[in-house]
Amino acid sequence: MSKYVPSRLATLPQTLDPAEYDTSSEVRRAQNERxxxxxxxxxxxxxxxxxxxxxxxxxDPALLRWTYARTANVYPNFRPTPKTSFxxxxxxxxxxxxxxxxxxxxxxxxxxxxxxxxxxxPLSITY
Amino acid sequence: MAxxxxxxxxxxxxxxxxxxATPPGARAASGLTKDMLPGPYPRTPEERAAAAKxxxxxxxxxxxxxxxxxxxxxxxxxxxRSQHERDPWYDWDHSELRLNWGEPMHFDFDMYTRNxxxxxxxxxxWNTMCKHFFGFLGFMMFMFWLGEMYPCYxxxxxxxxxxxxxxxxxxxxxNKKPEPVIHYEI
Numbered sequence: 001m002s003k004y005v006p007s008r009l010a011t012l013p014q015t016l017d018p019a020e021y022d023t024s025s026e027v028r029r030a031q032n033e034r035x036x037x038x039x040x041x042x043x044x045x046x047x048x049x050x051x052x053x054x055x056x057x058x059x060d061p062a063l064l065r066w067t068y069a070r071t072a073n074v075y076p077n078f079r080p081t082p083k084t085s086f087x088x089x090x091x092x093x094x095x096x097x098x099x100x101x102x103x104x105x106x107x108x109x110x111x112x113x114x115x116x117x118x119x120x121x122p123l124s125i126t127y
Numbered sequence: 128m129a130x131x132x133x134x135x136x137x138x139x140x141x142x143x144x145x146x147x148a149t150p151p152g153a154r155a156a157s158g159l160t161k162d163m164l165p166g167p168y169p170r171t172p173e174e175r176a177a178a179a180k181x182x183x184x185x186x187x188x189x190x191x192x193x194x195x196x197x198x199x200x201x202x203x204x205x206x207x208r209s210q211h212e213r214d215p216w217y218d219w220d221h222s223e224l225r226l227n228w229g230e231p232m233h234f235d236f237d238m239y240t241r242n243x244x245x246x247x248x249x250x251x252x253w254n255t256m257c258k259h260f261f262g263f264l265g266f267m268m269f270m271f272w273l274g275e276m277y278p279c280y281x282x283x284x285x286x287x288x289x290x291x292x293x294x295x296x297x298x299x300x301x302n303k304k305p306e307p308v309i310h311y312e313i
Contacts, residue, residue, distance in 0.1 A: 002252070002255060003252075004251075006248075009253065011246050011248055033185050041183060041228060041230065042228075044229065045228035058228065061158075064157055065159075065163070065182070065202075066232040066234075068164050069199070069234065073164075073165045073166070075198065076198075077197075078198040079195075080196065081195060083195060084195070
């Protein structure tokens with residue numbers, strides 16, 4: 001049996017992870033702090049959820065921050081660096097030139113065949 | 128060097144112009160103030176602590192994306208785990224998203240929902256799966272290619288048609304007598 005190696009799309013199961021069995025006091029304190037934060041958030045949420053006078057939706061600041069970060073916060077934090085410029089050229093401008101050359105050579109080849117009278121168009125039902 | 132400087136100055140001028148063009152009195156349509164929204168990359172430890180508090184995370188857990196100008200700002204870099212991996216039996220606030228209220232969402236959250244990318248552990252590791260799959264595919268393709276190169280079948284001969292090799296059906300003259308075609312030997 002070969003050893004299970006985790007990858008980007010198949011993570012290590014919790015039972016095989018040695019960090020799961022780490023019970024040192026720092027790890028326990030960290031887990032407790034995270035649990036405390038989660039409990040406070042849960043309490044705030046449940047207070048709003050079970051409030052009988054609430055009429056509308058409960059606004060989720062984490063969702064609003066996520067939306068803001070994905071839309072309005074991208075351009076102010078964008079900086080033209082060698083890496084971003086290279087990626088922008090490869091993914092933004094490269095395809096234009098690439099597809100132009102692909103279509104142009106294909107069309108020229110067909111045009112040449114038509115001019116020479118060798119363009120074959122057999123009957124096809126599907127297209 | 129001077130060209131890239133002018134380009135970055137032009138980019139910054141465009142950003143400042145966009146900010147100048149927002150009408151005065153414009154505000155976010157929610158209860159969040161400007162300091163509770165994501166901002167630029169944190170440089171000092173105080174900024175990091177403030178950002179961790181803003182995102183409801185521990186200061187030790189908070190790790191922003193590296194500052195390479197990609198536009199992440201101070202958004203935290205959470206582990207790339209899909210929502211498939213989260214406990215299905217816990218009482219999440221949003222049960223189908225397996226998400227709690229106020230919890231920092233992954234930057235690619237919409238990719239990691241339960242309808243899309245799944246990073247949960249597989250029965251066999253990825254490398255083994257790849258080896259088995261591509262090994263089988265490669266072997267089958269190799270065998271088919273071999274069959275194309277070296278075909279082997281029962282011996283065949285040309286098809287023998289009756290009526291003098293179908294003389295009349297092939298448009299032969301009915302008044303003329305065709306030459307006899309004999310396919311057998313006695």
